[in-house]
Amino acid sequence: MEEVIFGKKNSRRFLLEKNRQLLVVRSQAGRKLDETLRCEKARQALANSELVLHIEDADVQLFKLPDNSDIPQCKALLRELPDVRFAGSALVDPHTQEPVFYTENIFLKFVDRLAPTECLVILDELGLTIKQQVPYATNAFFVHHAHCRGTEVCSFTLQLLERQDVDYCHPEILRPGQRRAIHDNQWHLKKTTVTYQAQVDASANVEAAHVLAQGEGIVIAIIDDAFDIDHPEFAGTGKIIGAKNFDRLNARQGPRPKNPLERHGTAAAGVACANGEAGASGVAPRASLMPLKLTKPLGARAEADAFFWAADQGADIISCSWGPPEGHWADPTDARHSQAFPLAASTRLAIEYAATKGRQGKGCVIFFGAGNGNESVDNDGYASHPMVIAVGACNDQNRRSAYSDYGKALWCCFPSGDQPHPDPKFKPATSIPQTRGIRTTDLSGRFADPINAAYTELFSGTSSACPGAAGVAALVLGVNPALDREQVRHLLADCCDKISHADDGPLGQYDQNGHSHYYGHGRLNALRAVQLALERGKTAD
Structure with missing residues (x-):
């Protein structure tokens, strides 16, 4: 079970769980996932699976695997493909079982009292790379950590949210609208x-x-x-x-x-x-x-x-x-x-x-x-x-x-x-x-x-x-x-x-x-x- 807090540190925690039958596949940046999955190894991994959802702009596809699938083998085959960035179990809302996607982007907002240079120093100390400094809030960024992979991003953002100089911190969570x-x-x-x-x-x-x-x-x-x-x-x-x-x-x-x-x-x-x-x-x-x-x-x-x-x-x-x-x-x-x-x-x-x-x-x-x-x-x-x-x-x-x-x-x-x-x-x-x-x-x-x-x-x-x-x-x-x-x-x-x-x-x-x-x-x-x-x-x- 993973936890995400979209508000400040004492706000409600939202629980997400892994669904082993749902497989998320994401391509490397600049690579088209449809083309990547046309090879024999991908067809073998996804045999008899059902494409549930394709988020085109992020080039992410969600598959439902057959009940008799060798799920570890499916993941292993897909991970061997050079243009596949991620292949793993999907997170779902435990209440409705609807899929929830996450990117490795993190939304992070420091408290307003920090100077811009202080924010940059902290980001560097934490090993975070700025993807966007947002213009609609003070000291707010979308950032990325090179070594934070998969669902690790959930626990990592909870740790950052405990800091006294952080107002908000959560993964970029995507849900079908x-x-x-x-x-x-x-x-x-x-x-x-x-x-x-x-x-x-x-x-x-x-x-x-x-x-x-x-x-x-x-x-x-x-x-x-x-x-x-x-x-x-x-x-x-x-x-x-x-x-x-x-x-x-x-x-x-x-x-x-x-x-x-x-x-x-x-x-x-x-x-x-x-x-x-x-x-x-x-x-x-x-x-x-x-x-x-x-x-x-x-x-x-x-x-x-x-x-x-x-x-x-x-x-x-x-x-x-x-x-x-x-x-x-x-x-x-x-x-x-x-x-x-x-x-x-x-x-x-x-x-x-x-x-x-x-x-x-x-x-x-x-x-x-x-x-x-x-x-x-x-x-x-x-x-x-x-x-x-x-x-x-x-x-x-x-x-x-x-x-x-x-x-x-x-x-x-x-x-x-x-x-x-x-x-x-x-x-x-x-x-x-x-x-x-x-x-x-x-x-x-x-x-x-x-x-x-x-x-x-x-x-x-x-x-x-x-x-x-x-x-x-x-x-x-x-x-x-x-x-x-x-x-x-x-x-x-x-x-x-x-x-x-x-x-x-x-x-x-x-x-x-x-x-x-x-x-x-x-x-x-x-x-x-x-x-x-x-x-x-x-x-x-």
Whole structure:
């Protein structure tokens, strides 16, 4: 059993155990693992094994070996290959048995009182080589120890964390993430009859807000899998700002998708700020888009770099429709429902940098989709961070979407698609969705769907709710850019409509502070949000 502490030395310890049937193989730097494993020795070692996961950017592959495998022999054969850097048992979460990858990179932050030269002297004494001095925290580095191999990195970082001059120290732990979508029209923007004859009055009142504001002058950074920045809804001078690809292997292609599976970011960006000139309007159609492509696993140092980049390049708002793996929303026995997911210190510090230093000190407004597991958002270290606004989903019948996460950290909700709920307490009239999902942008060009080219009506989940809420914040800042992050946060709470349903039970009720575990402070009302922003601007004058 290995232990990792993502916080300070007295913080919770997270346990990881080896799974002997799961084999991790990593290539030497600059070598392609696919090519390395084409030889006869590799085929012999991996005979009848199943490729479970391939993290392309890090060139790591995870295999499940057959039950009758000679596991030591498999490892020995692979280790004989000159281009294989590591071949060993995978670490897994003991609660869910999900794989957890680790690199030999270490995140290390010294206490703030040390001078930069003192940090360098200590690093040299410890035999640590600097891979990156991070810009979002004082005295913080990603480092490497030449003689610390495999799982030794876990115990080594715990030893370093005991030092009085160290604030944080943990291995770079990578976990597969999950986009905040459910399955594969603009009813979320206004009261309307959609094309298949369903009358829907469950919007965030966005069309009415557009009379007063459309997000002019505001930059929304969206961190996601890829972006079709050539889409007509993202055309125009100044629409795309600060685009960057944080995937090392494909950085030159920018944030564009490299295959038709990378379509999630395009849909999320459309919900936030599509121009609305051809087939779909975003909540803030005149806001600029900062598309930041990030497909690395959760916890990678590039994740923190993306938040720093967004703040440093002038983003006002940051929207993230992704997070930890979740339990199945309709299966209450799924063990992942109760899994606590920690936030790497590097990512935490980068989020806090953006939230306090962004916008010339007024702070970037940061949104995360609450999640689609029908479970507590409070276990999600990303969405529950106190400087983050966690957004839930509500459906076309003015109640919580069946999959949407809930809890103390949930701040608000925004209209999105839904799923029929199997629980009998959900009456048919209020449990069967009347709409297919949210209409937004989809891939155009060579990856376009031949039937529904460039648009989709099937976007859903808190993946759609999150950029919708980010768009409302853009409307607010567009009319009152003097508001700081906390003022925007509280304004969004004040503007909400208190939706609920009789079947919700105690979790759907609002407390004396106007908060509900199911709805946060309620469903965002964009018109009311803009009106409040204008009123508070006059008061400040």
